[in-house]
Amino acid sequence: MPEPVSIIGASGALGFGLAVRLARAGCAVTIGSRDHARAEQAAVRAQQAVPGALVAGLDNATAAAGNELVILSVPFRSQAETLHNLGDVLRPGQLVVDCTVPLAAAIGGKATRTIGVWQGSAAQQAQEMVPDGVTVLSALHTVSAALLRDLDHELDEDVLLCGDRRADKRRVAQLLDTIDGLRCVDAGRLEMARLTESLTALMISVNVRYKTHAGVRLTGLPDELWPAP
Ligand SMILES: NC(=O)c1ccc[n+]([C@@H]2O[C@H](COP(=O)([O-])OP(=O)(O)OC[C@H]3O[C@@H](n4cnc5c(N)ncnc54)[C@H](OP(=O)(O)O)[C@@H]3O)[C@@H](O)[C@H]2O)c1
Secondary structure, three states: OOOOEEEEOOOOHHHHHHHHHHHHOOOOEEEEEOOHHHHHHHHHHHHHHOOOOOEEEEEHHHHHHHOOEEEEOOOHHHHHHHHHHHOOOOOOOOEEEEOOOOEHHHHOOOOOOEOOOOOOOHHHHHHHHOOOOOEEEEOOOOOOHHHHHOOOOOOOEEEEEEOOOHHHHHHHHHHHOOOOOEEEEEEEOHHHHHHHHHHHHHHHHHHHHHOOOOOOOOOOOOOOOOOOO
Protein backbone atom coordinates (compact mmCIF):
# COMPACT_ATOMS: atom_id res chain seq x y z
CA MET A 1 0.00 0.00 0.00
CA PRO A 2 1.59 3.34 -1.04
CA GLU A 3 2.15 5.95 1.66
CA PRO A 4 -0.75 8.45 1.95
CA VAL A 5 0.01 11.89 0.59
CA SER A 6 -1.39 15.40 0.66
CA ILE A 7 -1.12 17.51 -2.49
CA ILE A 8 -1.30 21.27 -2.02
CA GLY A 9 -2.67 22.89 -5.18
CA ALA A 10 -4.25 19.69 -6.48
CA SER A 11 -7.26 21.60 -7.77
CA GLY A 12 -4.82 22.67 -10.48
CA ALA A 13 -3.21 20.95 -13.44
CA LEU A 14 -0.16 19.08 -12.13
CA GLY A 15 -1.50 18.37 -8.66
CA PHE A 16 -4.77 16.96 -9.99
CA GLY A 17 -2.96 14.79 -12.52
CA LEU A 18 -0.80 13.42 -9.73
CA ALA A 19 -3.83 12.92 -7.52
CA VAL A 20 -5.65 10.72 -10.04
CA ARG A 21 -2.55 8.73 -10.95
CA LEU A 22 -1.65 8.11 -7.31
CA ALA A 23 -5.25 7.31 -6.45
CA ARG A 24 -5.35 4.76 -9.24
CA ALA A 25 -2.21 3.20 -7.75
CA GLY A 26 -4.10 2.71 -4.48
CA CYS A 27 -2.72 5.70 -2.63
CA ALA A 28 -4.91 7.65 -0.21
CA VAL A 29 -4.72 11.22 -1.50
CA THR A 30 -5.74 14.42 0.23
CA ILE A 31 -6.32 17.31 -2.14
CA GLY A 32 -5.48 20.70 -0.67
CA SER A 33 -6.85 24.01 -1.85
CA ARG A 34 -7.12 27.52 -0.48
CA ASP A 35 -10.84 26.91 -0.75
CA HIS A 36 -12.33 23.88 0.99
CA ALA A 37 -15.23 23.64 -1.47
CA ARG A 38 -12.83 23.71 -4.44
CA ALA A 39 -10.84 20.89 -2.85
CA GLU A 40 -14.00 18.84 -2.35
CA GLN A 41 -15.02 19.42 -5.97
CA ALA A 42 -11.60 18.26 -7.13
CA ALA A 43 -11.90 15.18 -4.93
CA VAL A 44 -15.26 14.35 -6.52
CA ARG A 45 -13.73 14.74 -9.99
CA ALA A 46 -10.89 12.42 -8.96
CA GLN A 47 -13.36 9.83 -7.68
CA GLN A 48 -15.26 10.02 -10.95
CA ALA A 49 -12.02 9.46 -12.86
CA VAL A 50 -10.95 6.62 -10.55
CA PRO A 51 -13.97 4.82 -9.10
CA GLY A 52 -13.30 3.68 -5.55
CA ALA A 53 -10.41 6.10 -5.15
CA LEU A 54 -9.43 7.14 -1.64
CA VAL A 55 -9.45 10.90 -2.25
CA ALA A 56 -10.52 13.64 0.14
CA GLY A 57 -10.58 17.40 -0.33
CA LEU A 58 -9.58 19.78 2.47
CA ASP A 59 -8.28 23.30 2.95
CA ASN A 60 -4.52 23.60 2.48
CA ALA A 61 -3.64 23.79 6.18
CA THR A 62 -5.69 20.76 7.20
CA ALA A 63 -4.41 18.83 4.21
CA ALA A 64 -0.77 19.68 4.94
CA ALA A 65 -1.13 18.66 8.58
CA GLY A 66 -2.77 15.37 7.66
CA ASN A 67 0.10 13.41 6.15
CA GLU A 68 3.83 12.97 6.63
CA LEU A 69 4.34 13.36 2.90
CA VAL A 70 3.19 16.60 1.27
CA ILE A 71 3.50 17.58 -2.38
CA LEU A 72 3.54 21.29 -3.16
CA SER A 73 2.15 22.04 -6.63
CA VAL A 74 1.46 25.74 -6.95
CA PRO A 75 2.71 28.45 -9.32
CA PHE A 76 6.02 30.07 -8.42
CA ARG A 77 4.35 33.41 -7.77
CA SER A 78 2.34 31.81 -4.96
CA GLN A 79 4.94 29.40 -3.56
CA ALA A 80 6.25 31.72 -0.85
CA GLU A 81 2.78 32.83 0.23
CA THR A 82 1.54 29.25 0.35
CA LEU A 83 4.49 28.09 2.46
CA HIS A 84 4.14 31.11 4.72
CA ASN A 85 0.50 30.17 5.31
CA LEU A 86 1.50 26.59 6.09
CA GLY A 87 4.23 27.63 8.50
CA ASP A 88 2.10 26.93 11.56
CA VAL A 89 0.97 23.47 10.51
CA LEU A 90 4.03 21.86 8.97
CA ARG A 91 5.94 19.93 11.64
CA PRO A 92 9.39 18.36 12.04
CA GLY A 93 9.75 15.04 10.25
CA GLN A 94 7.46 15.87 7.35
CA LEU A 95 8.73 15.69 3.79
CA VAL A 96 7.63 18.34 1.30
CA VAL A 97 8.09 17.50 -2.37
CA ASP A 98 8.31 20.76 -4.25
CA CYS A 99 7.28 20.84 -7.92
CA THR A 100 7.52 24.60 -8.35
CA VAL A 101 9.21 26.00 -11.42
CA PRO A 102 10.37 29.63 -11.36
CA LEU A 103 9.18 30.30 -14.89
CA ALA A 104 9.57 33.85 -16.13
CA ALA A 105 5.88 33.61 -17.02
CA ALA A 106 5.22 34.11 -13.31
CA ILE A 107 6.24 37.75 -13.74
CA GLY A 108 4.94 38.30 -17.25
CA GLY A 109 7.92 36.83 -19.10
CA LYS A 110 8.27 33.87 -21.43
CA ALA A 111 7.43 30.31 -20.39
CA THR A 112 10.64 29.20 -22.08
CA ARG A 113 12.74 31.17 -19.58
CA THR A 114 13.28 30.89 -15.87
CA ILE A 115 14.00 33.62 -13.39
CA GLY A 116 16.84 33.63 -10.90
CA VAL A 117 16.01 32.68 -7.33
CA TRP A 118 18.48 33.98 -4.75
CA GLN A 119 18.68 30.62 -2.97
CA GLY A 120 19.52 28.85 -6.23
CA SER A 121 16.17 27.23 -6.97
CA ALA A 122 12.52 27.33 -5.97
CA ALA A 123 13.10 24.14 -3.96
CA GLN A 124 15.93 25.72 -1.98
CA GLN A 125 13.75 28.75 -1.36
CA ALA A 126 11.10 26.35 -0.04
CA GLN A 127 13.65 24.64 2.23
CA GLU A 128 14.51 28.05 3.66
CA MET A 129 10.85 28.82 4.32
CA VAL A 130 9.59 25.62 5.96
CA PRO A 131 9.86 25.16 9.73
CA ASP A 132 13.01 23.56 11.14
CA GLY A 133 12.94 19.80 10.82
CA VAL A 134 10.79 19.77 7.67
CA THR A 135 12.72 18.45 4.68
CA VAL A 136 12.17 19.63 1.13
CA LEU A 137 12.78 17.49 -1.92
CA SER A 138 12.32 18.48 -5.54
CA ALA A 139 10.67 16.43 -8.29
CA LEU A 140 8.34 16.13 -11.26
CA HIS A 141 9.40 19.21 -13.23
CA THR A 142 9.60 17.37 -16.53
CA VAL A 143 6.33 15.45 -16.17
CA SER A 144 3.35 16.79 -18.08
CA ALA A 145 0.18 17.54 -16.13
CA ALA A 146 -1.89 16.81 -19.22
CA LEU A 147 -0.44 13.32 -19.61
CA LEU A 148 -0.88 12.55 -15.93
CA ARG A 149 -4.50 13.63 -16.13
CA ASP A 150 -5.15 11.47 -19.21
CA LEU A 151 -5.47 8.07 -17.57
CA ASP A 152 -5.67 6.37 -20.98
CA HIS A 153 -2.18 7.59 -21.79
CA GLU A 154 0.63 5.14 -20.98
CA LEU A 155 3.37 7.08 -19.27
CA ASP A 156 6.97 6.19 -20.09
CA GLU A 157 9.41 8.61 -18.52
CA ASP A 158 11.74 9.44 -15.67
CA VAL A 159 11.18 11.65 -12.65
CA LEU A 160 14.31 13.51 -11.61
CA LEU A 161 14.39 13.58 -7.83
CA CYS A 162 16.64 15.92 -5.85
CA GLY A 163 17.20 15.99 -2.11
CA ASP A 164 19.91 15.94 0.49
CA ARG A 165 19.14 12.56 2.10
CA ARG A 166 19.07 9.32 0.16
CA ALA A 167 16.53 7.79 2.56
CA ASP A 168 14.06 10.62 1.94
CA LYS A 169 14.47 10.30 -1.81
CA ARG A 170 13.94 6.54 -1.61
CA ARG A 171 10.71 7.14 0.30
CA VAL A 172 9.41 9.58 -2.31
CA ALA A 173 10.55 7.24 -5.10
CA GLN A 174 8.58 4.40 -3.49
CA LEU A 175 5.49 6.58 -3.74
CA LEU A 176 5.95 7.97 -7.26
CA ASP A 177 7.15 4.66 -8.70
CA THR A 178 3.71 3.23 -7.92
CA ILE A 179 2.49 5.29 -10.90
CA ASP A 180 2.74 3.00 -13.92
CA GLY A 181 5.34 4.24 -16.41
CA LEU A 182 7.18 6.60 -14.09
CA ARG A 183 10.71 5.80 -12.91
CA CYS A 184 12.34 7.93 -10.24
CA VAL A 185 16.02 8.73 -10.70
CA ASP A 186 18.24 10.12 -7.96
CA ALA A 187 19.43 13.39 -9.51
CA GLY A 188 21.52 14.43 -6.54
CA ARG A 189 21.33 16.94 -3.74
CA LEU A 190 18.62 19.58 -3.42
CA GLU A 191 20.91 22.16 -5.01
CA MET A 192 20.58 20.21 -8.30
CA ALA A 193 17.01 21.47 -8.44
CA ARG A 194 18.32 24.63 -10.11
CA LEU A 195 18.98 22.41 -13.13
CA THR A 196 15.89 20.18 -12.98
CA GLU A 197 13.62 23.20 -12.55
CA SER A 198 15.11 24.83 -15.62
CA LEU A 199 14.38 21.67 -17.63
CA THR A 200 10.70 22.66 -17.58
CA ALA A 201 11.54 25.64 -19.76
CA LEU A 202 13.41 23.32 -22.10
CA MET A 203 10.45 20.91 -22.24
CA ILE A 204 8.07 23.77 -23.02
CA SER A 205 10.37 24.90 -25.82
CA VAL A 206 10.43 21.37 -27.29
CA ASN A 207 6.69 20.91 -26.81
CA VAL A 208 5.86 24.11 -28.66
CA ARG A 209 7.89 22.95 -31.65
CA TYR A 210 6.49 19.43 -31.82
CA LYS A 211 3.05 20.18 -30.38
CA THR A 212 3.42 17.39 -27.83
CA HIS A 213 4.07 16.67 -24.15
CA ALA A 214 7.62 15.36 -24.18
CA GLY A 215 9.16 13.66 -21.16
CA VAL A 216 12.70 12.84 -20.07
CA ARG A 217 14.24 9.35 -20.18
CA LEU A 218 17.84 8.83 -19.05
CA THR A 219 19.83 5.95 -20.53
CA GLY A 220 22.65 3.81 -19.19
CA LEU A 221 21.29 3.48 -15.68
CA PRO A 222 21.34 0.24 -13.68
CA ASP A 223 18.15 -1.80 -13.32
CA GLU A 224 18.02 -1.25 -9.57
CA LEU A 225 17.94 2.51 -8.94
CA TRP A 226 17.04 2.40 -5.24
CA PRO A 227 19.05 -0.43 -3.67
CA ALA A 228 18.40 -1.07 -0.01
CA PRO A 229 21.00 0.55 2.27
N1 LIG B 1 1.47 21.98 -15.53
C1 LIG B 1 2.53 21.20 -15.75
O1 LIG B 1 2.55 20.37 -16.71
C2 LIG B 1 3.72 21.26 -14.82
C3 LIG B 1 4.75 20.34 -14.98
C4 LIG B 1 5.84 20.39 -14.12
C5 LIG B 1 5.86 21.35 -13.11
N2 LIG B 1 4.87 22.25 -12.99
C6 LIG B 1 4.93 23.24 -11.92
O2 LIG B 1 4.04 22.78 -10.91
C7 LIG B 1 3.41 23.90 -10.27
C8 LIG B 1 1.90 23.77 -10.45
O3 LIG B 1 1.60 23.84 -11.81
P1 LIG B 1 0.10 23.83 -12.34
O4 LIG B 1 0.15 23.90 -13.81
O5 LIG B 1 -0.64 22.72 -11.68
O6 LIG B 1 -0.44 25.23 -11.74
P2 LIG B 1 -1.92 25.81 -11.66
O7 LIG B 1 -2.90 24.81 -12.19
O8 LIG B 1 -1.91 27.17 -12.28
O9 LIG B 1 -2.12 26.06 -10.09
C9 LIG B 1 -2.13 24.98 -9.18
C10 LIG B 1 -2.92 25.41 -7.98
O10 LIG B 1 -2.20 26.39 -7.24
C11 LIG B 1 -3.13 27.20 -6.53
N3 LIG B 1 -2.87 28.61 -6.79
C12 LIG B 1 -2.99 29.27 -7.95
N4 LIG B 1 -2.71 30.57 -7.79
C13 LIG B 1 -2.46 30.74 -6.49
C14 LIG B 1 -2.13 31.87 -5.70
N5 LIG B 1 -2.03 33.09 -6.23
N6 LIG B 1 -1.91 31.69 -4.37
C15 LIG B 1 -2.02 30.46 -3.84
N7 LIG B 1 -2.35 29.33 -4.55
C16 LIG B 1 -2.56 29.50 -5.85
C17 LIG B 1 -4.51 26.87 -7.04
O11 LIG B 1 -5.17 26.08 -6.07
P3 LIG B 1 -6.37 26.70 -5.18
O12 LIG B 1 -6.89 27.92 -5.89
O13 LIG B 1 -7.36 25.59 -5.19
O14 LIG B 1 -5.77 26.98 -3.87
C18 LIG B 1 -4.24 26.08 -8.29
O15 LIG B 1 -5.23 25.11 -8.57
C19 LIG B 1 3.96 25.16 -10.96
O16 LIG B 1 5.01 25.70 -10.19
C20 LIG B 1 4.45 24.63 -12.29
O17 LIG B 1 5.50 25.43 -12.82
C21 LIG B 1 3.77 22.21 -13.81
